Amino acid sequence: MLRRNNYGLIPSSEITSESLYQERRAFMKLGASAALMGSVPLMAALDFEKSKRGLEPTPFDQITTYNNFYEYGTDKESPAKLSKNLKIRPWTLTIGGEVQKSLTLDIDTLIKKIPLEERIYRFRCVEGWAMVVPWVGFTLASLLKQAGLTSKSKYVEFETLFDPVQFPQQSKSFGNIPFPYREGLRIDEAMHPLTILAVGLYGKELLPQNGAPIRLVVPWKYGFKSIKSIVNITLKEHQTRSTWNQIAPQEYGFYANVNPSVDHPRWSQSRERVLGKFFKQETLAFNGYGNEVAHLYKNMDLKKYY
Ligand SMILES: Nc1nc2c(c(=O)[nH]1)N[C@H]1C(S)=C(S)[C@@H](COP(=O)(O)O)O[C@H]1N2
Numbered sequence: 001m002l003r004r005n006n007y008g009l010i011p012s013s014e015i016t017s018e019s020l021y022q023e024r025r026a027f028m029k030l031g032a033s034a035a036l037m038g039s040v041p042l043m044a045a046l047d048f049e050k051s052k053r054g055l056e057p058t059p060f061d062q063i064t065t066y067n068n069f070y071e072y073g074t075d076k077e078s079p080a081k082l083s084k085n086l087k088i089r090p091w092t093l094t095i096g097g098e099v100q101k102s103l104t105l106d107i108d109t110l111i112k113k114i115p116l117e118e119r120i121y122r123f124r125c126v127e128g129w130a131m132v133v134p135w136v137g138f139t140l141a142s143l144l145k146q147a148g149l150t151s152k153s154k155y156v157e158f159e160t161l162f163d164p165v166q167f168p169q170q171s172k173s174f175g176n177i178p179f180p181y182r183e184g185l186r187i188d189e190a191m192h193p194l195t196i197l198a199v200g201l202y203g204k205e206l207l208p209q210n211g212a213p214i215r216l217v218v219p220w221k222y223g224f225k226s227i228k229s230i231v232n233i234t235l236k237e238h239q240t241r242s243t244w245n246q247i248a249p250q251e252y253g254f255y256a257n258v259n260p261s262v263d264h265p266r267w268s269q270s271r272e273r274v275l276g277k278f279f280k281q282e283t284l285a286f287n288g289y290g291n292e293v294a295h296l297y298k299n300m301d302l303k304k305y306y
Pocket residue numbers: 063066067068069070071124125126160181209210211222223224225226227228229
């Protein structure tokens with residue numbers, strides 16, 4: 001299954017347990033992991049190895065049954081229950097706006113062509129819960145480079161599929177949030193080697209509740225930045241729209257970097273509850289990725305740009 005610098009994704013239908021995944025992990029520890037990291041710049045790879053240490057993945061069942069996906073409802077159980085029939089084939093992803101060459105990509109063709117890697121990341125929701133997820137994906141940078149940046153490519157906007165037939169909440173005229181869900185990153189954040197597009201987790205294809213067939217993962221930011229089921233990526237010259245920032249700008253900033261010293265107006269952000277663990281733990285600045293990303297914000301007041 002593991003090819004050189006490539007990770008064979010197993011369709012979720014072909015796997016019944018975590019045991020195969022554990023075997024693959026053992027195999028990777030025996031030497032495949034260096035090859036797997038081949039496409040990441042050396043320093044990033046070393047930092048990544050460091051940040052990976054001691055991370056114990058949250059059980060698959062918890063990652064796939066406790067979700068935020070407001071297109072299906074605001075509670076944690078609806079996404080897994082209501083998303084079973086999400087049509088993820090065919091699925092088209094567009095990359096446009098301020099790029100040298102707009103791209104329209106079929107997701108399966110893309111996944112077959114692009115080398116996949118595993119990234120075990122901490123994940124912290126702004127609500128105060130956290131988990132550790134073994135994602136499978138590729139860097140957003142590798143995809144943006146295919147489209148080619150211009151001097152006007154300063155921000156990236158992402159959009160979730162708008163399809164009220166499939167996403168029940170999108171047809172409610174007074175739904176929970178305005179759809180389609182949108183998120184944005186500054187271009188240096190988007191090009192950072194830790195920023196990935198995930199197409200799988202635990203070595204399997206993403207399930208719909210986790211944002212199949214392709215979702216963003218930005219591990220040093222609150223979870224709401226990690227937009228699911230993406231259809232459009234648009235490069236822009238000016239700061240982009242961001243759903244939660246538009247709904248409640250005083251509570252959710254555009255940057256949304258995990259920051260234990262800036263509280264949400266209604267609760268503290270200093271601690272977090274890890275799914276499946278009894279005791280809370282301290283939340284880390286930039287979710288523990290400060291060595292890799294703090295320089296991106298060195299001249300910014302992070303209390304103002306929360
Ligand atoms: N399209 C879309 N993307 C979304 C959301 C959403 O409601 N709709 N919720 C966000 C929030 S608040 C979190 S915490 C994560 C949750 O991802 P998970 O369910 O895979 O853990 O997805 C983010 N991406």
